Amino acid sequence: MSGARGRSAAAERALFGALAIMVGGAALGLLVNHFSPRGIPVFARQSGEKPVSLSLPAGLQSMTVEEAYAAWRDQAALFVDARAPQEYREGHIPGAVNLPPDEFEDRYPDLADRVEAAGSAIVYCQGVECGDAVMVAERLAEVYEGSVYVMEEGWEGWTAAGFPVASGERRP
Amino acid sequence: MDGGRLPCGLRGAAAVRRAAAILAHPVTGAVCRLLLGGIFVYTAVPKLTHPAEFARLVYGYRILDPSLVNLAAITLPWIEVTAGSFLALGVLPRSSAAVVAGLLALFMAAGALALARGLKIECGCFFPLLTGDRLTWRLLARDGALFAIALQPIVWPTSFLGGRRGPRTGRDPGGNDE
Numbered sequence: 001m002s003g004a005r006g007r008s009a010a011a012e013r014a015l016f017g018a019l020a021i022m023v024g025g026a027a028l029g030l031l032v033n034h035f036s037p038r039g040i041p042v043f044a045r046q047s048g049e050k051p052v053s054l055s056l057p058a059g060l061q062s063m064t065v066e067e068a069y070a071a072w073r074d075q076a077a078l079f080v081d082a083r084a085p086q087e088y089r090e091g092h093i094p095g096a097v098n099l100p101p102d103e104f105e106d107r108y109p110d111l112a113d114r115v116e117a118a119g120s121a122i123v124y125c126q127g128v129e130c131g132d133a134v135m136v137a138e139r140l141a142e143v144y145e146g147s148v149y150v151m152e153e154g155w156e157g158w159t160a161a162g163f164p165v166a167s168g169e170r171r172p
Numbered sequence: 173m174d175g176g177r178l179p180c181g182l183r184g185a186a187a188v189r190r191a192a193a194i195l196a197h198p199v200t201g202a203v204c205r206l207l208l209g210g211i212f213v214y215t216a217v218p219k220l221t222h223p224a225e226f227a228r229l230v231y232g233y234r235i236l237d238p239s240l241v242n243l244a245a246i247t248l249p250w251i252e253v254t255a256g257s258f259l260a261l262g263v264l265p266r267s268s269a270a271v272v273a274g275l276l277a278l279f280m281a282a283g284a285l286a287l288a289r290g291l292k293i294e295c296g297c298f299f300p301l302l303t304g305d306r307l308t309w310r311l312l313a314r315d316g317a318l319f320a321i322a323l324q325p326i327v328w329p330t331s332f333l334g335g336r337r338g339p340r341t342g343r344d345p346g347g348n349d350e
Contacts, residue, residue, distance in 0.1 A: 010266075014326075017267025018274070021255050029250030033223060040223045042246060043239050057224050129232025129293060131225025 056134060056150055059141050063149040065157040068122050072163070078118035080140070082125040082132040083155065091167045093124070093158060098170040101135040108143065115140070120147040127156040201330035202262075204321050208272055209260025211318065212252050215297065220249035229296035233286050251275070262331040269325035276319040283312045 033039040038057050056062055063071075071077040072093065079096035081088050088098040097111050108115075115121055121140055125133040133150050141148045151157070159165060194200060219226040227245035230236065236244055252275060258268035279297065286293060286307060295307040297315070 014264075014266040014270060017264040018270045021258060021264065021267055021271050022251050025251030025254035026247035028254065029220070029247040032220070032250070033246045036223075038221070038223060040227060040242050040246065042243050127232075129228045131222065131228045131294075134225050134228070135222070 056152075057138055059148070060134065060137050061147065061149050063122055063151050065151060065153050065161050065163065068124075068149075068151045068158070069161070069163050071120075071122060077120040077122045077149070078115055080115070080121050080123040080136060081155075082123055082136040083130075085170060087126070087155075088170055089168065091155070091159070091165050093155075094164055094166040096124075099136055101132050101139070104136060104139050108139075112143075115144060116146075118146065120149065122149045122151050124151040124154045124158070127154040128152055130154060195324060196328045198330045201265075201325055201328055204324040205259050205262060205265060205269070205330065208318060208321050208325075209256045209258070209268075212256025212272055212275075213260065216249040216252035216256060219245075219296075220253060223249075226296065229294055232291070232293040232296075233282050234289070234291060235282055235285060248275075259325065265325045265329035265331065269322050269329070273319055273322035273326065276315050276322060280312050280315045280319070283307055283315070287312070 030042065033042070040057070068077075068079075072079065072095070075095075079093045081092045081096040081098045082100055083092075083098070084100055085098055088096075092098070097114060099107055099111060121137075121144065123133045123137040123140065125131075125136075133152075133154065137148045137150050153160075223242075223245050226249065227242050230245050230248075231238065231241045251271065255268045255271035255275070258264050259272055283295070287309060291307070293307050295311050297311055
């Protein structure tokens with residue numbers, strides 16, 4: 001009997017400890033996020049029927065696919081495709097350069113002239129949920145004088161809107 | 173009687189006892205804790221240093237209301253890193269292992285739901301910058317294996333140096349676990 005009581009008390013202590021770890025970890029996360037320069041709002045914005053607009057780190061600006069299309073039509077910006085080379089080969093925004101995050105250091109020096117010549121850069125990846133565009137945009141913002149935008153709805157948003165696409169190998 | 177031979181049933185029972193002794197051994201406990209705790213800390217760090225990117229991965233699972241996605245992306249990696257480091261260090265071993273097992277169960281459920289709905293998304297288990305893993309049933313099976321490992325410190329919790337933290341008996345009513 002006392003053994004069963006002991007086990008029950010130990011299980012209660014273990015559960016209480018687990019709860020403390022979760023609450024403590026969550027509180028630590030909120031605290032660090034509050035003071036971190038990479039912190040994001042605790043609650044994401046959502047506007048109307050559009051896909052969610054998750055927050056971007058400081059220094060980056062969001063752009064809708066319609067705004068991006070206007071910039072593409074007017075040749076006012078360089079498009080940067082942050083997806084894998086194979087996805088780029090299968091389809092991309094015409095004129096976009098391919099710059100996945102894990103190739104940034106290797107490829108950026110070769111692309112720097114084209115990027116610098118453009119007044120601003122619009123970075124995209126597959127859709128709202130991919131983080132690669134944000135990652136590339138953050139690195140770009142560190143080395144590039146112009147404005148850096150993230151087209152949050154990504155390739156999926158662009159193709160869903162019926163805007164022009166191209167396919168084929170990337171240029172070196 | 174045939175000297176060294178035991179009847180089949182007894183041989184099976186002896187094998188089960190040997191397996192249980194190996195599973196309950198403090199060294200097995202230390203290996204399980206360090207492995208699992210290390211994996212949790214290693215995989216949490218990129219997520220907690222890139223909250224905006226991780227929020228997108230969480231959003232991709234299409235489970236949470238979008239307004240809650242950021243909250244989950246901010247808190248989850250810190251819960252992972254707290255539980256993982258506690259587990260590796262043997263601090264509250266049973267509790268931290270329970271949190272790790274709970275998180276793994278949550279990840280498996282969320283992943284299975286996403287796959288069943290035909291979503292083609294990044295796993296986010298390890299960070300895409302490191303592996304670029306697409307969510308697959310195989311990755312969920314890996315989570316299942318980690319879940320099985322997490323049961324060891326729950327049943328036989330050990331402290332940092334492998335000292336036994338339980339199980340409690342009637343003669344040790346207070347126990348010394350957590």
